Amino acid sequence: MDDVLQNIMDHAVAVAREAGQVCMWEGLLIYVMTKSSTVDLVTQTDQRVEHLIIQSVKKKFPTHRFIGEESVAAGEACVLTDDPTWIIDPIDGTTNFVHSFPFVAVSIGFSVDKKIQFGVVYSCLEDKMFTARRVSDQEDVRRSIIATEFGSNRETETVEKIFSSLRNILNIPVHGVRGAGTAAVNMCLVASGCVEAYYEVGVHVWDVAAGSVIVEEAGGVLMDVEGGPVDLMSRRIVAANNGTVAHIVKEIDAFSPTRDDAPPTQ
């Protein structure tokens, strides 16, 4: 099955980019009005861009709800329910837009159960797209998907330990075990919320360096496979959505490959 939230987020990114392009085209023909005070500016572009975003989303996700800055200014209710809701600032930085000060952003948050699931901020003049998604909020490891890999060490003892860990994890029991075949992507799966934890012994620092910050910035945790702080040179890693699921460390049959920073053998 598709990652439904990713599908929605992809649409948010596409429509934010499209909206940003409209801001750029219209930047030379700005019609300025005011709202709550003489310095609370709004332009027709704010209104047009919000309309564009809402229409585009409605076509694809007809049941979703909206809270938009300019719709609220026009009298619509600003009520957050548990329903999937797009919270839109079509131009954040309208004063900048009016003055050609070069930071103007389309800002879209998406909420379900009153919790923001992802955010997209497109800084259109810089052409920079900022996005973030949450890790899973699952606390029960028995309702989790765990990712791992078999690695490239086929020594009997190592393979035994890998299978022993796998057997323990399966017997928790967890909903499933997966492996994307890339440590970096496995870590991004944790960061993006569709896998609760990833563990592996035998990775290298270059496999996990980028993913480690992506997991932490998404709200996840990193750990050593025996439960202490992660050591990126140790070739052992657990990346989890939270400390509770990270308790899978007690099921891991740990071992210690030669560290990445070990002195070269003569």
Ligand SMILES: O=P([O-])([O-])O[C@@H]1[C@H](O)[C@H](O)[C@@H](O)[C@H](O)[C@H]1O
């Ligand atoms: O009106 P808008 O340009 O979408 O949003 C404004 C901008 O975020 C600005 O930096 C902040 O100081 C104002 O309080 C906001 O209202």
Ligand SMILES: [Mg+2]
């Ligand atoms: Mg704003």
Ligand SMILES: [Mg+2]
């Ligand atoms: Mg605005």
